[in-house]
Amino acid sequence: MSGYAPFSGGFPPSGALPRARTFLWDCGQRCDVTPFERRTDAARAALEDAGADALVCVPGRNLQYLTGFAESQRERQLFLIVPAAGEPTFFVPALSESQIRRETWVPTVRAWGDDADPVAALAGCFDDLGVPTTPRLLVDDTMWATFVQDLREVRPAATVGLASEVLSELRVRKDPAERDALRRAAEAADEAMRRVRALGSDAVGLTEAELVGRIESSLTAVGGDGVAFETIVGSGPNGAMPHHAHGERRIEAGDPVVLDFGTRVDGYPSDQTRTVVFEGDPGERFREVHATVERAQSAAVDAIEPGVTADAIDAAARSVIEAAGYGEAFVHRTGHGVGLDVHEEPYIVAGNDRKLEPGMVFSVEPGIYLDGAFGVRIEDLVVVTDDGAEPLNRTDRGWRC
């Protein structure tokens, strides 16, 4: 790509990228670009294949994927325009211009001031980029209607589709920079899990909510950025409700406790689950159920390789649990893809005949839920490799603390 003026010798200065070292990896055809630029190139190629003239993104996960810019949608028009032919261009409020130039690789930035009519400015930008008068535009799936209206004002004859048409397929296979971030997020969650387990008998007497506080402090202490989703501590019978987050119940000796939490590193989340007993004897039935879930989880991970369907991975876990007589108590799918979104493709669920491919990342999290008694869930994230699966989580899966 031309116009990459701020770079010299084909390499970005340190500090120009969120994590400069990631772009040194995976040097297939081009070593002189960041992962973000490579993804944008791929999106542009996919646009051509889809017969679309331009992709228009707003702040959100797709824009983060293409540029690293990780903010939320606000009132003022801020778009990344990726024409099928032509330079990717940021159209931004003047207030955001310096931030966009500092935080993203995109060299072409058009800023509009508060004294300008943003729709007229956008029309000028479209004209300069050579967007045809009757284009096919793919707009971000979460773009606000008010911005879709602006695009329709600028190109009244446009046909409008959704960005997911080209970006979903790209995002489902994680590139090396993404796998690196996911690996480090998993390491942070693993370290927090070790610290929580180390509480041992000190956890007895804490409320679930108090233990959540300890977990979230640990996640921050190990370098995580906040929580990736609402932290789950399901103690005793509360563990039997898969959607229970946490409450005021105090943890007792002998309680099985479902611990499901995650944090973010470089924007990417972790998501893992262990079911532990901080102190005391949980009883024979729990031991049997826990061993069953462990076997089911291993069976599913062992079944992973490219070309196998998502459905088959679900079946591998489910058949172990059914054989043990707990089929009715495994009330959810076996897993979900994990990327910038904590829940995305591929879904590891009965009936999904999507074939696994190298670079896909998903959770494997079978569970057994015995109403009024306890629940057991064990979850690791895995990356599909050329011949199997690489687990991202590596902590002890046993229940003893």
Added chain:
Amino acid sequence: MSGYAPFSGGFPPSGALPRARTFLWDCGQRCDVTPFERRTDAARAALEDAGADALVCVPGRNLQYLTGFAESQRERQLFLIVPAAGEPTFFVPALSESQIRRETWVPTVRAWGDDADPVAALAGCFDDLGVPTTPRLLVDDTMWATFVQDLREVRPAATVGLASEVLSELRVRKDPAERDALRRAAEAADEAMRRVRALGSDAVGLTEAELVGRIESSLTAVGGDGVAFETIVGSGPNGAMPHHAHGERRIEAGDPVVLDFGTRVDGYPSDQTRTVVFEGDPGERFREVHATVERAQSAAVDAIEPGVTADAIDAAARSVIEAAGYGEAFVHRTGHGVGLDVHEEPYIVAGNDRKLEPGMVFSVEPGIYLDGAFGVRIEDLVVVTDDGAEPLNRTDRGWRC
């Protein structure tokens, strides 16, 4: 409105509304409806005036305004459809049906299950509601593009406009239930401010971030629901940067400290600012500047009455500050409307010739910012009354703790 089956005798059962007592107020023409239903009636009348056939809202502030349902937009189609003629109808995922029935006044709820095609189900709903084949639809300004696409699939010949076309004018005048919630949110913030001031010399030595922790704990302790915006503690020279939120600087004796925070009660925010000195002597210049800002704030509040322009209120504050020689140091507008959104119409800014009307609620918050030295801002929320303004905040405006 007919079909209000769950109610008997024209009154809702207790528990059917977030705050049942609010609907007993303001019984102008109809005492048998909730504020939400009255707002929806008004929106429907406005739709007719605008020549629109239906309003379609997604989870967000407009939906909260019309129904009290206060969630965020998610992947599954969840719409409130308000036809210009016909019953307001919720179109919701089956998973959400019981919550919608429990939490909102809307009697007609159409649920679609995970085994259904939501777009086909939506088409059936539109047909049953008698939405014409070439309708004019007003869609929520923040509706995701993917849902706008669904509507276009259901009604390909529709003309699409934005919900703000009818709802902005309704929302700008707060009804009694809204004023009540805003008043209680202001009371919570006032009580938290009293507790913070009571720290006195105990606040000296805390970092700004630590003081933020104390403030946010106080907001929760007095019944507030989280923070309405990022809490600002600007100590010493940091107070001179209006956009500084907080940092690691430690508060020193003699420091002026800008405290700007808010919480929510029943969904409505508070927003008030005091500039205080926890201990010690801030010096003569600070005392002069603080007195100037106090006079400017009072002058603006005194100028408020129906028919006066927003511009004139800004001028009333600005002229006091200019006369004192600090005009250049008052770098922002005098205020902003406050409702479900913390920033909304009316904006109290030079050039805004919008006339004030009873029921409008906005902030009055002049400030003086002396680079490298300190800042002073004093902010209260006010309601425009029939002949003046009612302040919602009532704590001491002085700087001594």
